[in-house]
Amino acid sequence: MRMLDIILKKRDGEELTKDEIDFFVQEYVAGRMPDYQASALLMAIYFQGMTSRETADLTLAMAYSGETVDLSPIPGIKVDKHSTGGVGDTTTLVVAPLVAACGVPVAKMSGRGLGHTGGTIDKLESIPGFNPFQSIEDFIRIVKEVGVAVVGQTENLVPADKKLYALRDVTGTVEHKSLIASSVMSKKIAAGADAIVLDVKAGSGAFMESVEEAFELAQEMVSVGIRVGRSTTAVVTDMSQPLGMAIGNALEVREAIEILKGERTGALKEVSLLLGAYMLYTAGRCQTVKQGREMVEEALDSGKGAQKLKEMIRAEGGDERVVDNPSLLPVAEEVIAIKAQRGGYISSMDARSIGQAARLLGAGRNTKEDKIDHRVGIVLHKRVGERVEKGETLAEFYLTKEENLQEAIDTFSRGVIIDEQPPQTKPLVYGVVTREGVERW
Structure with missing residues (x-):
């Protein structure tokens, strides 16, 4: 079996067999396949797609590529x-x-x-x-x-x-x-x-x-x-x-x-x-x-x-x-209130921006090696659709250092939009x- 043939087959929109998918996963995990060939197949999949059967076969090949956990000693449905x-x-x-x-x-x-x-x-x-x-x-x-x-x-x-x-x-x-x-x-x-x-x-x-x-x-x-x-x-x-x-x-x-x-x-x-x-x-x-x-x-x-x-x-x-x-949990002592710059209704609270603001305070990481600070973060006081007055607290920032604070405030503020009219709320x-x-x- 040749990897080139598998790449060409998927490039042309054909369905891969279980053996071909297993070969791809096994060879790549074992280090016997160069990144450029694996990348070529991934790009072919990206454009040509996979059937449900192919996706299931890829899932199983990946699942059994290393250690698995046998939960059978635990009684009942886990x-x-x-x-x-x-x-x-x-x-x-x-x-x-x-x-x-x-x-x-x-x-x-x-x-x-x-x-x-x-x-x-x-x-x-x-x-x-x-x-x-x-x-x-x-x-x-x-x-x-x-x-x-x-x-x-x-x-x-x-x-x-x-x-x-x-x-x-x-x-x-x-x-x-x-x-x-x-x-x-x-x-x-x-x-x-x-x-x-x-x-x-x-x-x-x-x-x-x-x-x-x-x-x-x-x-x-x-x-x-x-x-x-x-x-x-x-x-x-x-x-x-x-x-x-x-x-x-x-x-x-x-x-x-x-x-x-x-x-x-x-x-x-x-x-x-x-x-x-x-x-x-x-x-x-x-x-x-x-x-x-x-x-x-x-x-x-x-x-x-x-x-x-x-x-x-x-x-x-x-x-x-x-x-x-819960006071035994490590929580930062310094707390800064973020105030509304105008009155109105919260029309949107961009989750990504708010998450990025918390990361800038030290609650998240950019790489898996980064250290995080368990004590810091954001506590919201308002949600989408709620009325807020000018000067009212939108959120509290818990922090242990001033570094990145202004960037965190700016990022948070860009994500919170206040309008005169109440928004149409989305279902949960x-x-x-x-x-x-x-x-x-």
């Missing part, structure tokens, strides 16, 4: 949840303990944040003592004992994705639904869960800015999941403004704790409860999504979700007291994609 990325998106810290409190094991491997989006592992590391880098054996043990564990991805998990994503990033081939779907789903499959719920974001702070593109990606990923034997659901949600009111690691953990303790409502809580309902439904724990919603609400109202978060924190070496006393959820098809809301 569920995982994945977000395509956003700002103020702390749903995992809310929904994972709630679902576990309902009797469904949650085994989740997460990554770090990059650019304007936040990473679950970074947020968890803001909890004193918390160690997300557990061995596979300890990961499985914690899920068996506690019902939930959120850990960092192992270095040997899906090496094909690491190599191919780095290549896509520098060859202009990132934005293709089959390549994105195989990247996401290969990691979920390698991590071993039986059921997968995807939170596919649409809007200015998301990878897919248009709702149509988000639905297309959701359909592609659900199709791949079903083809490879995983019960898969995708919920398409809005990311045109930050989901939560906090952007920044310890600040987001505090907000998640407040939701679990029944002290806060809002968009983050609503999306978390919806995802939890679908996680229970997709895992077969309930007969309807409505029943699932009732179950996660009961886990929230009874305090079982907050208790489950404490148990997970303790099992992973962290100080569980933060759940009862656009719809859901299941095995049965697409349901738009």
Whole structure:
């Protein structure tokens, strides 16, 4: 088999066989294929596309390119949840303990944040003592004992994705639904869960800015999941403004704790409860999504979700007291209020700009090697559609140094638009994609 023949075949719009896809992934991961040939095939895929069968074969080839996790020692259907990325998106810290409190094991491997989006592992590391880098054996043990564990991805998990994503990033081939779907789903499959719920974001702070593109990606990923034997659901949600009111690691953990303790409502809580309902439904724990919603609400109202978060924190070496006393989290002492320069209605809050402002304060990174400051970030006081008076506080900046402060203020201010007339607000959820098809809301 020759790589040149595979490139020519896809260049001409033909369908690749499973053997050809396996050959490509195996040879590239092993270092026996030059970058220029892999780049040529990626570009051919970008323009010619892939069928659902090809995408599934690519996903499996990538998933089994390295270490995989066998969750069979854990009784029951194991569920995982994945977000395509956003700002103020702390749903995992809310929904994972709630679902576990309902009797469904949650085994989740997460990554770090990059650019304007936040990473679950970074947020968890803001909890004193918390160690997300557990061995596979300890990961499985914690899920068996506690019902939930959120850990960092192992270095040997899906090496094909690491190599191919780095290549896509520098060859202009990132934005293709089959390549994105195989990247996401290969990691979920390698991590071993039986059921997968995807939170596919649409809007200015998301990878897919248009709702149509988000639905297309959701359909592609659900199709791949079903083809490879995983019960898969995708919920398409809005990311045109930050989901939560906090952007920044310890600040987001505090907000998640407040939701679990029944002290806060809002968009983050609503999306978390919806995802939890679908996680229970997709895992077969309930007969309807409505029943699932009732179950996660009961886990929230009874305090079982907050208790489950404490148990997970303790099992992973962290100080569980933060759940009862969030002041134990490391939060910057210096707080600057950002005031409205005019009165009117908030017509838009660009999630990407606000995320970039938080990154400039030190809450995010440009490269995976960058250090982040868990103490800093932004707490919003307003959301789209709300009335604001001139001089009223739009947000608070938590900072530990003045460096980049003015740039952060300018970036934030450019992202918040105030008009005289109230805007037409966007829905929080656009719809859901299941095995049965697409349901738009």
